[in-house]
Amino acid sequence: MADKGPIGVFDSGYGGLTVLKEIVAQLPAYDYIYLGDNARAPYGTRSFETVYQYTLQCVEWFFRQGCHLVILACNTASAKALRSIQQNDLQQLAPGKRVLGVIRPTSERIGEYTRSGSVGVLGTKGTVQSGSYVIEIEKFHPAVKVYQEACPMWVPLVENNEYETEGADYFIQKHLQNLFAQSEEIDTVLLACTHYPLLRSKIEAHLPQGKQLLSQGEIVAASLQDYLQRHPEIESNCTKGGKASFYTTDSTEDFDNHASRFYGKQVRSEHVNL
Template sequence: MSQEAPIGVFDSGYGGLTVLKELVQRLPQYDYLYLGDNARAPYGTRSFDTVYHYTLDAVKWFFEQGCQLVILACNTASAKALRTIQQNDLPLLAPDRRVLGVIRPTTEIIGKYSETREIGILATRGTVASDSYPIEIAKFYPDILTYQEACPMWVPIIENNEMDNAGTHHFIKKNLHNLFQKGDNIDVILLACTHYPLMLKQIREYVPVQVKLLTQGEIVAESLEDYLQRHPEIDEKCSKSGLVQFFTTDAAEDFDEKGSAFFGAPVKSKHVSM
């Protein structure tokens, strides 16, 4: 086994850095390799087939870098591509390697937070259109009603650092109003896009105090720790020297500037072509 076998963390752009941040904090001993497909972002508005092919490209790239385990830290990729990759591609490409997503770990535990049994999902159009969250939540918690609201303006607002202007607050209020119109007894809202934690403070202003807001980074990190404990055959293949590397399919300088806000620390990336 090669000495370099980092855990791959993939996102269409910057959002997955909020997940990587929590992974590094909880499991600092592992090596990580992050790839943002910024040149082809956003994924949220693209077709299922396009997202699948883009994500498969990335998975193949991670495997070429020696990754034995890849985390799709992107809700859209998890919703539109993960199952096909797991069922159709992995058995042919690398049956001994693993690709995991962010939806299942979240849906496995989300019911523990709700007393009213009504949950709201804020996400991209692609994730909402996939119905992945209602389907998966129903498997674990058939008594829960799940309501979704697509927030197409939120990602560009966050990536352009416009979280505090009047227009942003208009869209937050509008989307939350729409969500509560669908389910007025919601007591848990999941921010089902890894960008959204950067706007948590602004979102909180328009959510009743008794409603819990959940982000995915800590959930995914805890789930990965549990997964590696349950699968020592995967864990022993992952290299552990505390090295974190960043790659982007777009301009490295732009990625570093914006990415540091998502990661919570300076980012130094390299460009890679897909």
């Protein structure tokens, strides 16, 4: 039998730490290993082929660390790379291992939140252009209408620690206005980027009254818990020591300085070359 290993959590940068934070809160017994491909971030503006190649390299790295399950806690990677990896690469790389994303579990649940049947999706340009949320939500909730708005300045605002400034207010107000100009029936707004929870208080301040805001972390964590219960063959290969390790492809000093804002506490990372 193959050696057991931690659960891998991947993002192009820091944003996936907001998802890992919720996963650890709900499933604290497991070991986790986080990789941020900061040296090549952001992924949101890159082509499908480039995102696929980068993500595949990172998945292969996780497998070499002994991971049997890898979560792509990155909407862009989930939109542009996950399906190709699942359908074309896993069988050759490691047929007994699994790679999951954040778009499907969020799409499965979002219909439970909307009353009007109209949902707004705020994401990066890459996620919006992929149409992944429109496609996936239609599979699970065909009656729900989905409206999208790309917010290209939001990730730079967060990563440059400008997310509490008046400049952030301007860009948040602009994109919310663009979203609701598409339909006033939207009653549920999804933050379809793992960076966006850091902007949550400002987004809520500009959100029209009576609208609800969803971030992905809690939904993805609950989905992972359900997945592990339904797949004991994967769960049994996940080690349980309550430990989280952090890696980055860029400066560990920069990663550690930024990571605490996303993860909620200090981390100490190690550098890795891919």
